[in-house]
Amino acid sequence: MVGCEEFLKIVEELDSDPRLMGFFGDRVSEALIIAAEGGDIRIEEGGSVELSEKEVREFLKILGGLVKNNMPSSEEKSGGGERVRIRCEVLAKILRDLDKSLELQGLFGGPVCKALVVVADGGDLRVENGGAVVLSEKQSDEFSEILNRVIADNTGQDHA
Secondary structure, three states: OEEHHHHHHHHHHHHHOHHHHHHHOOOHHHHEEEEEEOOEEEEEEOOOOOOOHHHHHHHHHHHHHHHHHHOOOOOOOOOOOOEEEEEHHHHHHHHHHHHHOHHHHHHHOOOHHHOEEEEEEOOEEEEEEOOOOOOOHHHHHHHHHHHHHHHHHHHOOOOO
């Protein structure tokens, strides 16, 4: 699990790190993916750039430092399961859109991302209420509808 604010801060640091820009270009997050597998969330190179072994080691070292600096604590891993992937910049855009939603600001107060977390549930990647704000069943349904709409808008899926 990672808080939305922490994830967005990591993306900002990825996109502004000159060492990573040397590997991936001006928008580092466009070259990276978020993978969920067996309850674990990972940031990985998305396959758009060929890195040497030395560059891969440097990328992992830099990424590890950014994540460590922005994560308050480590979470227990559950292991096993399928794998789900999403481009880093797509997840960041979804979170930014959720944070800007006036409807969600009414439910959670602002900023919305303080109340949300990104979790890996087995092989599924989810954005959920982190529990800081207790929602009624009606409010939870409204949150789910808005979340589904924002995800669909950012991934080109039909609204369900």
